[in-house]
Amino acid sequence: MFGFSRLSAEGKVGVATGVVFFSMLISRTVLSERVDVGTRARLFRAQFLLLINSLLLLGSLYIWKHVVTRLCGARLPAASGASARAWPHRCWRAAVLLFLVLAHCSYLSMFYLVGTEPHWLSLLSFSCLGVYVILLFLLMVFGFANRMLQMFCKGSVVAVSSSGRQTVLALMMTVMLAAYGLFNGAQPPQVVEVEVPLEKLPASMDGLKVVLLSDIHLGPTVGRSQLQRIVTMVNQLEPDVVVIVGDLTDSQVTRLRMAAEPLALLRPRLGSYFATGNHEYYTADVDGWFEFLRSKGIEPLHNSHARVSRPGQTQDWFCLAGIDDLEASMLRYPGHGMDVEKAVSGCSEERPIVLLAHQPHAAKQVLQQRPDISLVLSGHTHAGQLFPLTILAFLVNPYFCGLYRVSEHTLIYVTPGTVYYGIPMRIGSRAEITQITLRSA
Template identity: 35%
Template sequence: MKYVPRLLLALAIPAVLFLLPWWTLVAAPTEGTSTLFWLGTAITVLGYVGLPAAMFLGHGPKQSDIASMVGDTALGVMWVLFSWSALGNVILRSALIIAGVDNPTRSHTVAITVLAVTAVLVAWGIYEARRVPRVRTVDVAIPGLGAGLDGLRMVVITDTHYAALDRLRWSERVVDVVNAQHPDIACHAGDLADGSVIKRRAQVDPLGKVEATLGRFYITGNHEYFGDAPGWIDHMQSIGWQPLHNQHELITHNGEQLIMAGIDDPTGVGMEGHGPNLSGALEGVDSALPVILLAHQPRQITDAVAAGVALQISGHTHGGQIWPFHYLVRLEQPVVAGLSRHGDRTQLYTSRGTGFWGPQLRVFAPSEITVLVLHPA
């Protein structure tokens, strides 16, 4: 009985995603009477049954890569189709009613428009998700930063989510772009991969070629705790990255110093020795030195403000990944993307992420490789 609520939720979400597109593309244009109505209804029912089945086979105990690719892609396509079905019915249908356009022309126009817009956005979204991210450069003023650290370049990648789709070549090209930015410090802010080290290490290993003069630092995201967080911490260390597992490192450059700290994702609380511990990470830190904190989720900023952190770097949100999902993300996180100020002295940079999770689509939420250039405030 304890699985009944989960089962009902797993059936309810696809029902919502399929019902509105079915009415928009099938029921309304055919008025429920033609062969196309029954064919469209059959395809809808097949999709309604197949989507949760593929998601379970892909992300459940079997961990089938083929099923996860099919299920994730179908989920993304249906989200786009559902979103634009809603917009088509609210905006376009209302405009046609006001203009005096009668059925079936009105319903045909809405259906064709929704289908065309969805097709274009899905094709574009796949291209955006699979391309090498654009570089985004942001200047950040840090209180207490020494003059010798002015212009320090921190290159941030996050949410690479190496998974069922083999992106080895993409990973190698990301490393090339990162190195072309000549980072002083390189950071990976979590959600490295989905799956075990054995299954995904080939895609991750190119990160060992990232070059950063003052260090390469990595923290866990929530997805590491869905797989093998200790294994990924060990593996990143084996390829030359310094995991910041609730700890800090002192960075010295041109006679000046700053603190580079990192904490675990909150999802790790259930695992012994894991979970965020900011006070432990900053134990023994000189309070006069500015602290740069890697924390996967933006909502961890509350503790960062209390601790007087100068800059928190986060990911997790993907910028919403597929519009208009960012409105739902905003219900859980204080920021979806970009540089923001919190409290009197703390700033937060939230990356839209370098890769993608699940559906290989990005719609109005482009990926990024971020260059944070630090300056004294």
């Protein structure tokens, strides 16, 4: 405890963050078999909020140091008679503090401000979070550049004198990037057409259209009107099959039932199908969502498959399979867990297999186990969604975005997502509805 008291504020927050992280690991293993799903979900939410806000607090201390203390902290007049000249500094401090508080409140709104349409406070707080991410990244980049300047200039006079200008430049760039990100995020998803050759696809099914959706994230910043726009665009494509590859929702059915109603209006010729993403398991309401989707004509593929064929040509078909998300096992969700053998059991070796697997990591594992799968459809990466998160998404995923040929017989398509997650911005990526046309190879 004596050593802890000597730590800096950043050090103390870092230690607290580590404690929260390890408590999440312990609760996933030791407590997972002893408490019910609902209790585990509430515990996970509390731990998640603590972890996120601990990490944000580290960044907030850094932002405050550069944007407030260095810019105006030392310039505040000491004389009481000069208080009238100090009000711009006080207003600036209050504005930065409000901005940081709103950014910290973003994930609270995810759990408490979810309804049919996004709440204004949710949109504002998540927009602040997006600005926070951009600003923190730019400040860190300019801070690193400043340190290099100190090293090469052999003195601090030049570097210190330039630090204020660098902070102002970071603020200006943040405003421009955030404005662009909000504008880009508000645009309808672009329709991307992709032709995929499938070996063993019957000639009668050549040209069959599969529309791929993923990462809609119904929740605090995505509501009914956005989903309705997506459904209208999909129907205009006149698809044969619609597939939703996970992360449809960020909350329970009871909160989002009205927001999700437009799903009933999907009109594919041969059916709509769904496979879970990690966020479905975070809601702890997967079974409720399965029941809701079935009532709207969408078939969940829960480590299972369906035979897709044209009317009157039941002898010509392909196998459409779906697996549970990787994190179902990590969260020890009862009755769920990725099982590719179960999913494709009954699929013929003489017919192509198209697999829905939310995470590219799952796709990679599946293909190591079953290299006979013809096509895997994934999402999850959002193509980074928001620079600089793009760099992280690219580094941690084996497949990032677009069409990949894994072997002579197998391809993977990773969609950047149909809307966005939380932050209503896209920088360096664009939301997408993918129309995949299957061709006989």
